[in-house]
Amino acid sequence: MVGDTGLRARLVQVGVDLVRSDGAATLTLREIARRAGVSHGAPRRYFPTHLALLSEIARTGFADLTAQITQTLADCPDDPRARLAALARRYVDFGCRDRGMFELMFRHDLLESNHLGLRDSSLPLFEMAVDLISRARPGTGTPPTVLAGALWTNLHGIVELRNWGSLRLATGTDDVEPLLHAALEAHLGPMRPSP
Structure with a gap:
C-alpha cells in the first residue's frame, strides 16, 4: 500500500x-x-479542490521549466544578451513542445487563486529575465521589469500563435527563430557587430 x-x-x-x-x-x-x-x-x-491539484501539477511544470532554463544558462557564456537569447529560446521551445503543461501553467484561474503559492513559482523565471535585461541594457530609462514584461509577453505570444497554428497562417512557417531574433532586437536594440 x-x-x-x-x-x-x-x-x-x-x-x-x-x-x-x-x-x-x-x-x-x-x-x-x-x-x-x-x-x-x-x-x-x-487536495481539497480541483484547483489545488491543478496548481500542484502546474508547479511541477514551473519547476521543470526553471531547471531547464537554469541548465541552459549554465552552458552559456557570461554575456547577458546571449544568456537572455538562450532563456528566450528555451522558454519558447518548452511552450511549443509541452503544450498541455504550458497551457496549464499560465491558466488565469490557477494563478489568480495562488493555491500552494503557484504565482510565486513563476517569479524566479521572470526575475532571471529582469536581471539579464538590467545587465544587457543598463541605464535605458525604462525599468528592467517593464522591458522583461514586454519581452515575456512577446515570447508568450509567439508560443501561443505557433501552438494555435496562426503563426503558419500569417508567416507561412512554424519557424520561431526569426521571431525570437526580432523580439530580442525590439526589446534590447540591434546587436552590435563584434570588434
Missing part, C-alpha cells in the same frame, strides 16, 4: 503525465484518480 505522501505524489505525477499526453482539458479529478488506480474521492484527501 502506498503511504499518504506516496499517494499524493502519485496523483500529481499521474496528472503531469496526463496533461503531457492528453492536454490540460483532460485533467479531471475522476480521470486522475482512475489512472492512479484509486477511488474518485481519494484526491480530495490531499
Whole structure:
C-alpha cells in the first residue's frame, strides 16, 4: 500500500503525465484518480479542490521549466544578451513542445487563486529575465521589469500563435527563430557587430 505522501505524489505525477499526453482539458479529478488506480474521492484527501491539484501539477511544470532554463544558462557564456537569447529560446521551445503543461501553467484561474503559492513559482523565471535585461541594457530609462514584461509577453505570444497554428497562417512557417531574433532586437536594440 502506498503511504499518504506516496499517494499524493502519485496523483500529481499521474496528472503531469496526463496533461503531457492528453492536454490540460483532460485533467479531471475522476480521470486522475482512475489512472492512479484509486477511488474518485481519494484526491480530495490531499487536495481539497480541483484547483489545488491543478496548481500542484502546474508547479511541477514551473519547476521543470526553471531547471531547464537554469541548465541552459549554465552552458552559456557570461554575456547577458546571449544568456537572455538562450532563456528566450528555451522558454519558447518548452511552450511549443509541452503544450498541455504550458497551457496549464499560465491558466488565469490557477494563478489568480495562488493555491500552494503557484504565482510565486513563476517569479524566479521572470526575475532571471529582469536581471539579464538590467545587465544587457543598463541605464535605458525604462525599468528592467517593464522591458522583461514586454519581452515575456512577446515570447508568450509567439508560443501561443505557433501552438494555435496562426503563426503558419500569417508567416507561412512554424519557424520561431526569426521571431525570437526580432523580439530580442525590439526589446534590447540591434546587436552590435563584434570588434
